[in-house]
Amino acid sequence: MQRAAASIPAAAIRVASLDAALAAAEAACRLDCPLPLACPPLANGAGPGWFWALGRSLDQRFPDLSLDLIFDAGGEPGTALAALRRGFRRVVFAGNPTAAGRLADIASQAEAEILPRLAPVLDLSVEDARKPARNREGNRAFERSSEWLSTLHARRV
Numbered sequence: 001m002q003r004a005a006a007s008i009p010a011a012a013i014r015v016a017s018l019d020a021a022l023a024a025a026e027a028a029c030r031l032d033c034p035l036p037l038a039c040p041p042l043a044n045g046a047g048p049g050w051f052w053a054l055g056r057s058l059d060q061r062f063p064d065l066s067l068d069l070i071f072d073a074g075g076e077p078g079t080a081l082a083a084l085r086r087g088f089r090r091v092v093f094a095g096n097p098t099a100a101g102r103l104a105d106i107a108s109q110a111e112a113e114i115l116p117r118l119a120p121v122l123d124l125s126v127e128d129a130r131k132p133a134r135n136r137e138g139n140r141a142f143e144r145s146s147e148w149l150s151t152l153h154a155r156r157v
Contacts (some may be wrong), residue, residue, distance in 0.1 A: 018054055037068065
């Protein structure tokens with residue numbers, strides 16, 4: 001999977017479905033900007049494998065997209081470790097500070113990082129359940145992603 005540079009701040013679009021991820025990816029491609037994409041904490045119980053597969057699907061559909069997948073492990077150190085083993089380079093861990101330190105040591109050996117939180121976040125995970133994003137042109141997730149990415153990209157220029 002293509003990864004965005006580590007200098008990108010811990011800002012992301014949070015998605016809980018392939019449809020919302022496709023809308024965000026389409027917006028990023030149209031704007032020709034990187035896509036920082038995060039899952040809901042603990043990937044709604046699906047674990048890191050589901051979100052990794054979502055990233056691979058985006059890589060196949062949008063080969064020129066600079067995709068930065070960020071796995072949110074909540075406060076679960078075992079889930080954070082599983083995400084690092086899966087290959088995620090950025091993992092959010094909001095748990096015990098001692099465990100965070102140990103995870104940070106493990107992450108650094110894998111050229112990855114542990115983040116304490118994401119900010120700012122465009123949360124499309126709630127919209128995911130309400131409206132499919134198959135028709136991205138008229139879809140609110142596409143519009144919101146475009147707006148948010150434009151604002152984020154403008155701050156970096």
